[in-house]
Amino acid sequence: MPETQLGWLGQDAPSSFTGVTWGTPWPQGKVAAGSQFQIRGNDGSLPLLQTWPLAYWPDGSLKWTAHAIGPQASAAANYDLRPISASGPEPASLVKEQDGEIHIDTGLLQCVIPRHGTVLIRSVKRLGRPGLKNGHLVLQVQGDPDQASSTVRQYLSQVERVVAEQTGPVRAVIALHGTHRRLDGDETLIPFIVRVYLYLNSETLRVIHTLVIDADETHDFIKGVGLRFDTPLDAPLHDRHVRFVGANGGLFAEAVRGLTGLRRNPGDAIMRAQVEGRSTGPVSGFAPEVADRLQYIPAFGSYRLLQAHPDGFHISKRTSSGQSWLHSATGERAAGVGYLGTPQGGVVFGLRNFWQSYPAQLDIERAHTEQAQITLWLWAPQAAPMDMRAYHDGLGEDSFIKQREALEITYEDYEPGFGTSMGVARTSELELQFVVATPSGSQLQQIAQRIQDPPLLLVSPERLHAAAVFGPDWAPPKTDNGRKQEIEAQLAWYFEFYRNEVAQRKWYGFWDYGDVMHTYDEQRHVWRYDVGGFAWDNSELSTDLWLWFYFLRTGRQDVFRMAEAMTRHTGEVDVHHIGRFAPLGSRHNVQHWGDSAKQLRISTAANRRFLYYLTADERVGDLLDEQVEALRTLRNVVPGRKIGQQRDVRNGYASITFGTDWGAIAAAWLTDWERSGDPAVARRLLNSMESIAAQPHGFFTGLGTMELDTGRFDIDQSGKLSVSHLSAVFGLAEICSELLQLLPSANFERAWLDYCRLYNAPLAEHQKALGEPLPNLNLAQGHARLTAFAGYRLGDAALQDRAWKEFFAGAGGIPQPNRNLHKVVQPNYLYPLDEPDPVSVIDEHSGTSATANLSTNAVAQWGLTAIALLAFEQAEH
Numbered sequence: 001m002p003e004t005q006l007g008w009l010g011q012d013a014p015s016s017f018t019g020v021t022w023g024t025p026w027p028q029g030k031v032a033a034g035s036q037f038q039i040r041g042n043d044g045s046l047p048l049l050q051t052w053p054l055a056y057w058p059d060g061s062l063k064w065t066a067h068a069i070g071p072q073a074s075a076a077a078n079y080d081l082r083p084i085s086a087s088g089p090e091p092a093s094l095v096k097e098q099d100g101e102i103h104i105d106t107g108l109l110q111c112v113i114p115r116h117g118t119v120l121i122r123s124v125k126r127l128g129r130p131g132l133k134n135g136h137l138v139l140q141v142q143g144d145p146d147q148a149s150s151t152v153r154q155y156l157s158q159v160e161r162v163v164a165e166q167t168g169p170v171r172a173v174i175a176l177h178g179t180h181r182r183l184d185g186d187e188t189l190i191p192f193i194v195r196v197y198l199y200l201n202s203e204t205l206r207v208i209h210t211l212v213i214d215a216d217e218t219h220d221f222i223k224g225v226g227l228r229f230d231t232p233l234d235a236p237l238h239d240r241h242v243r244f245v246g247a248n249g250g251l252f253a254e255a256v257r258g259l260t261g262l263r264r265n266p267g268d269a270i271m272r273a274q275v276e277g278r279s280t281g282p283v284s285g286f287a288p289e290v291a292d293r294l295q296y297i298p299a300f301g302s303y304r305l306l307q308a309h310p311d312g313f314h315i316s317k318r319t320s321s322g323q324s325w326l327h328s329a330t331g332e333r334a335a336g337v338g339y340l341g342t343p344q345g346g347v348v349f350g351l352r353n354f355w356q357s358y359p360a361q362l363d364i365e366r367a368h369t370e371q372a373q374i375t376l377w378l379w380a381p382q383a384a385p386m387d388m389r390a391y392h393d394g395l396g397e398d399s400f401i402k403q404r405e406a407l408e409i410t411y412e413d414y415e416p417g418f419g420t421s422m423g424v425a426r427t428s429e430l431e432l433q434f435v436v437a438t439p440s441g442s443q444l445q446q447i448a449q450r451i452q453d454p455p456l457l458l459v460s461p462e463r464l465h466a467a468a469v470f471g472p473d474w475a476p477p478k479t480d481n482g483r484k485q486e487i488e489a490q491l492a493w494y495f496e497f498y499r500n501e502v503a504q505r506k507w508y509g510f511w512d513y514g515d516v517m518h519t520y521d522e523q524r525h526v527w528r529y530d531v532g533g534f535a536w537d538n539s540e541l542s543t544d545l546w547l548w549f550y551f552l553r554t555g556r557q558d559v560f561r562m563a564e565a566m567t568r569h570t571g572e573v574d575v576h577h578i579g580r581f582a583p584l585g586s587r588h589n590v591q592h593w594g595d596s597a598k599q600l601r602i603s604t605a606a607n608r609r610f611l612y613y614l615t616a617d618e619r620v621g622d623l624l625d626e627q628v629e630a631l632r633t634l635r636n637v638v639p640g641r642k643i644g645q646q647r648d649v650r651n652g653y654a655s656i657t658f659g660t661d662w663g664a665i666a667a668a669w670l671t672d673w674e675r676s677g678d679p680a681v682a683r684r685l686l687n688s689m690e691s692i693a694a695q696p697h698g699f700f701t702g703l704g705t706m707e708l709d710t711g712r713f714d715i716d717q718s719g720k721l722s723v724s725h726l727s728a729v730f731g732l733a734e735i736c737s738e739l740l741q742l743l744p745s746a747n748f749e750r751a752w753l754d755y756c757r758l759y760n761a762p763l764a765e766h767q768k769a770l771g772e773p774l775p776n777l778n779l780a781q782g783h784a785r786l787t788a789f790a791g792y793r794l795g796d797a798a799l800q801d802r803a804w805k806e807f808f809a810g811a812g813g814i815p816q817p818n819r820n821l822h823k824v825v826q827p828n829y830l831y832p833l834d835e836p837d838p839v840s841v842i843d844e845h846s847g848t849s850a851t852a853n854l855s856t857n858a859v860a861q862w863g864l865t866a867i868a869l870l871a872f873e874q875a876e877h
Contacts, residue, residue: 002030003082006039006457008075010557014455016446017075018433019199021068021171022457023613024081025467028057033677035062035083039069041076048091048200050170054613055674058682058742063469063674066616067457068171070106070200079457091169094200102164104172104196108203109434113174113196115162120176120194121229126203126434131347132229138375139180139190140224141215145385152223155180155189165195165618172198173618189215190222191578195618207430208619209378212577213421217388224381226361227430231372235342237299240367241277241438243339243348244305244315245448247355251441252315252329253277256367257299259290266290277438279343300326301368306361306382307334307354310508320368335448338362340374345436348444350451351376352429353565356513359383378428379510386510388421391590400642403596412532413587413642415596423576424593426510427568427619429454453561456615461555470610471737473789476553495550499562511592512536514569516543518588535590538574541729541782544607552610567611571623575603583626584633599639600630600664605671606731624675627668631656632708640703648705656713657703658692659727667735669711670742682743684711689739689748697721698751700758700770721770723759725778728786737789749793756790757799759783760806780811 004024008014033056039049047069054064067081096103101122104111109131112122121135137157143150158181166173174196179188190211197206211225233240237257244252253275260271266286273280283291300317304325307313315329336354340346354360361380365373379386397403397414407413431451439447459467461476479485498516501507505527507516517527519534528534537543547563550556573592575585585602589595605627612620635654638647639661648655656662666685673681688706691713695701702722704713736752739745758765760783763773777783784806791799 002026003080004459004463006079006081006459008078009456009458009560010453013075013077014450016443016450017071017455018202018204018450019068019070019171020455020457021066021616023054023064023066023616024459025064025464025469025613026062027467028063029059029061031062031065031083033060033062036085036087037065037067037081038084038087039067039079039081041072042078042080043074043076045072045076047072048170050166050168052166052168052616054616055671056677057674060677064613068168068199070170071202075455093167093169094172094198095164095167095174097164097167102162102174104174104198106172106198106203107201109198109205111196111198111205113162113176114159116159118156118158118181120157120159120227121196121205124205124432124434126345126436129345130232131434132231132374132432134228134230136228137180137192137194137209138224138226138228139222140381141189142221142223142385143219145221145387150221154183156183157181157192158188170200172196175618189220190225193619193622203435204431204433207432208427208617209430210425210427210572210619211378212425213388213423214578215388217390217421221385221387222379223385224377225379226363226375226377226381228373228375229347229432231340231347231374233340233342233367233370233372235344236280236283237368238274238294238297239279239342241339241341241343241346242303242364242367243277243439243444244303244362245335245337245350245444246331247333247335247448247452249445250331251444252305253441254300254303254317254328256301257294257297259297262290262297264289264293276440277343299368301366301372303328303338303364303367304361304382305334305336305338305363306380307336307358308380308383310355310358310506313355335452336360336362337444337448337451338364338374339435339439339444340364340367340372341435341438343438345434346438347374348431348433348435348439348447349374349376350431350448351378352431352451352454353513354452356508356565357428357510358508359510376430378426388591388593390419390594404642407533410532411534412589413595413597418581418596418598419589419591419594420579420581421591421593423579423582425572425575425577427572456560458555458614461553464552468741469613470549470552471734472741473737473792474549474552491550495547495559495562499558502562511573512569514565514567515574515592516566530590532590533588533595536588536592538586538588538592538595539570539602539604539607539730540588541726542607542731544570545731545734548607548610564611567608567620570602571608571620575623575626577626581637582633583630584637597639598633598637599660600627600634601660601726601730603627603630604664604667604731606664606667606735609667609671624668624671627664628672630668631661631665631706634661635708645703652708653705653714654708655703656706657724657727658699658701659724659732660730661703662688662692663727663730663732663735666739667731670735670738674742684709685739686743686745687711688713689743689745691715693745693747693751695751697770699723699727699755700774721772721774723774723777725783728755728759729779729782733786733789740793753790753793756786757794757796760787760802778812780806781809782812 037051040046050068052066054066057063094104100115102113110125114122119136123133124131139155140152142152159176159178161177163175165175176194179191181188193210195208238255238259240256242254255274259266259274270280298319301320303317305315311332313331313334316325317328318325333355337350339348359380361377363375397406403414465475477488479488515536518537519528521528544566551559551563576582581598583603584598586593587595587597605624608620608623638645645655669681669685688711695716700721700723701716706713740749760780766773784803788803791803
């Protein structure tokens with residue numbers, strides 16, 4: 001049976017490890033459905049393994065499997081995973097379901113989750129010792145912040161449905177669905193999904209929190225969103241410890257009642273013990289001049305860590321409610337990890353991407369009482385409230401004619417009522433670790449590193465490619481000749497440039513982190529953050545695919561983390577999950593949800609599949625599920641309504657383009673089919689493929705009316721040609737490559753290859769094949785990969801040669817970076833520019849940048865082109 005080696009993302013085994021879940025690909029026909037698996041570490045360990053299927057090949061064999069192991073004494077450097085024919089009886093489940101609540105026992109942690117009510121997690125104990133209880137969500141909402149009399153309304157979580165999604169012997173996942181109910185009324189606001197994760201023998205509880213906006217953005221301004229717990233404290237005040245961790249190695253460490261810096265010395269050993277978080281011993285051991293006066297030393301029961309800016313945090317404290325706050329510490333970036341406990345243990349609590357997702361806040365309250373309280377604020381109540389109103393009043397654009405005129409100047413596709421935030425979502429990741437002693441500074445740093453950069457097991461790029469998942473037409477980097485070396489260098493430069501731009505331009509924030517900007521403003525030396533459709537990118541021309549394919553090829557940790565953050569953002573914030581536009585995405589705009597072009601090309605499953613299969617993340621699985629019937633929304637939200645596309649009046653039919661619309665539909669159905677193995681999904685998908693191929697001009701017909709239940713398109717009788725330069729740059733090429741592999745159809749292959757070979761062809765070939773030329777086609781360089789694909793599949797040397805010429809000609813209508821920006825690349829790789837060279841390095845002080853002629857579009861175009869061409873090595877021979 002096949003065996004595969006697994007290594008850690010970033011290569012080094014994690015220094016702090018509390019369990020891991022990952023996905024593994026298998027070549028077609030190699031692993032039968034229902035197979036069991038065994039994992040062995042290179043240190044000889046045989047961890048207990050939990051396995052479940054993620055996807056199937058068309059022959060029913062396993063394509064992707066998900067696996068989970070709990071913490072070991074230490075993580076092995078690498079593991080071997082292999083199918084086995086049989087194993088012993090299934091170990092006991094971590095989960096016991098009862099009528100009113102669910103109990104999870106990891107061996108170390110005992111957790112109780114009610115099925116209804118305001119409480120999400122009733123209690124968490126470590127080996128029977130109380131750790132946390134009364135875990136619930138808190139929501140603060142106020143009225144218009146421009147009105148001085150605005151009051152704050154308080155809401156608590158209201159759980160409506162609880163589902164035990166995983167009940168295995170290693171991993172438990174409990175999903176809680178609900179909303180927030182107002183404390184002084186019946187009003188509800190902001191639906192949520194909270195998933196709780198626990199592993200066998202783990203002392204850590206992981207929480208994935210998703211909120212969905214259903215507020216009136218002109219009246220409801222979210223002031224704070226948090227997860228709150230009560231925690232008992234039974235030690236003397238001087239043995240109660242507070243910690244906050246810095247992102248770059250610093251540590252804030254204090255006791256509720258400090259014994260250092262006093263006028264009288266309690267004893268050097270006592271002070272050292274307190275600073276280190278150990279027991280100071282009985283008060284009788286203190287110097288009498290201190291022991292007799294402890295009641296006069298202030299006890300600080302409240303602590304607050306506020307990250308209000310990506311480069312600035314503030315820690316403050318006070319003795320109790322009604323007393324003043326004292327400034328305690330200031331720094332640049334906090335790790336978002338705190339601790340509250342005693343020498344006998346306590347809880348470490350953390351919020352991932354803390355400073356990147358500002359404003360965020362950690363609170364400790366009542367630490368001077370027997371029952372303290374911790375709150376992890378996803379949106380800090382000490383910051384300004386969320387303002388999700390439209391950024392302009394419509395500018396008089398009350399007709400399609402005016403809206404198209406405005407598009408000509410600001411590139412913004414505006415329409416009244418469409419720029420709403422209704423239905424957008426945000427997902428956050430939190431962890432709680434229950435320890436038996438106050439952790440040392442180095443231990444807290446290791447925990448913080450794990451929370452911010454969670455361990456992940458992966459196969460190598462070579463193994464991914466050999467399994468032929470995500471299609472057969474990509475390959476790991478090759479540098480066996482000068483041309484390939486230069487392309488690889490250019491691809492690396494593009495990624496590193498954007499990674500650095502994220503840092504320099506501070507593309508952070510609760511609603512922004514994970515996205516990049518669309519186009520640069522050469523005059524102001526800023527990205528066009530305030531200009532219509534030129535601001536946030538929102539996946540334009542498949543930036544997500546660019547990052548994911550670059551990761552698949554290189555296995556680089558920094559690429560994975562950037563792609564992961566982008567998937568979290570674009571899958572949640574750029575998509576409407578409830579409301580009239582659900583589940584469509586919004587085109588690029590100053591505000592992520594602001595554009596009136598609500599389209600499948602943004603919400604497409606093609607952009608989410610990578611993270612799902614590599615991590616088995618349940619929330620990403622939700623996003624994939626949303627897209628299966630997303631095409632039904634196109635009946636009422638017609639993407640091309642401003643340029644003549646008509647709504648089909650028949651029930652059960654919709655007008656759908658063969659490019660950005662159908663590419664996203666095919667991605668959703670393909671993913672659903674491989675996840676479920678349902679042949680009905682495959683038939684629906686094949687019906688759509690065959691009926692596109694049956695059109696008089698195939699893909700060049702441009703659009704058609706689909707019967708939504710069957711997937712069949714009506715046959716167009718008009719004979720008109722329609723083609724868009726955007727059709728094949730939102731995942732269509734990648735999905736078609738997989739379809740030819742998984743659901744072969746001679747007719748569909750012919751139609752797709754006709755599109756690939758003709759798009760960039762000379763006009764005379766258009767005339768001969770289609771009866772008329774196709775004028776004004778754009779993105780020729782990006783479409784060179786289509787030419788290469790056709791040359792490869794048809795074995796046509798002339799097409800292969802033409803593909804390379806198209807690629808190096810660089811035509812496409814989008815300015816590329818100046819030739820001197822990357823010295824490795826020859827001038828003919830880039831568009832010639834007549835203007836003087838821009839600055840070739842980023843200058844943080846002057847604000848000038850190497851990107852005076854660079855847009856995200858160019859990056860996506862270049863990156864995907866090079867990836868595709870490298871995959872078709874036959875084009876060189």
